[in-house]
C-alpha cells in the first residue's frame with residue numbers, strides 16, 4: 001500500500017524546506033500570458049542533466065513523466081528535477097501497455113513508482129501519464145483512487161522517430177499553441193541539444209514555458225480527469241509515442257550512471 005497522494009493542485013502550500021528555488025521565480029499567470037508546457041517521458045533519461053541546465057538558463061519549467069526503473073538507475077536526476085521546481089508525473093515502473101495487464105499489476109506499476117519517487121525526491125508524483133497514452137476505465141478508477149489526474153498531450157515532437165534536431169525544432173513549433181502540452185523525451189540526445197534554440201524561438205513567439213500544473217485550465221483538473229480536455233480524441237496518440245521500450249533502442253539505462 002502506498003500512502004495516499006495529495007490531490008493535484010498548483011496552489012497547495014509548500015512544506016518547510018521544500019524546493020526553495022521555485023519561490024524565487026515570479027509565478028507566471030497563464031490566464032494573462034501565453035503559456036506552453038513541454039513534457040518529457042520515460043526518464044530520467046541519460047541527458048536529463050544537460051536538459052535541466054538549459055531549462056534553468058532560460059528560466060523555463062518542464063514536466064517529467066518518470067519511469068520507476070530509471071528513477072532507480074538515475075536518482076540524482078530525479079532529485080534535481082524536484083529541487084529545481086519542475087513537475088513530476090508517474091509514467092509507470094516498466095512501461096507496460098496498461099490496457100493489457102491486470103488491475104493488480106496496474107496498481108503495482110503505479111504505486112511502486114509513487115513510492116520510489118517519494119523516497120528519492122521527498123515528493124510524490126502528482127499526475128499520471130500512462131505509457132503510450134493508453135488507458136481504460138480501470139486506469140482511470142485507480143488514478144481517481146490515487147488522487148491524480150491523467151495527463152496526455154495535444155502536440156508531439158516525433159523526436160524518438162526522427163532523431164534530428166531540425167525536424168524536432170520544426171515539429172514542436174508547428175504544434176505549439178497557447179496552453180499546449182507537447183510530448184518529448186529526455187533520452188533523445190537531439191531533443192536535449194536543440195532545446196536552447198527551441199526555447200529561444202518559443203520565447204520570441206511570446207510563450208512562457210511552464211509546468212503543466214501552471215497552464216490555464218489545469219487548476220480545476222481533478223483526480224481521474226483527462227487533461228488537456230479532449231486530448232484523448234485529438235489524434236492517434238500511439239503514433240506519437242514510441243512503441244516498445246525506448247531505452248532498448250536508446251542507450252542502456254545503466255550506461256555511465
Ligand SMILES: [Zn+2]
Pocket residue numbers: 041042091095131132241
Ligand atoms: Zn513512454
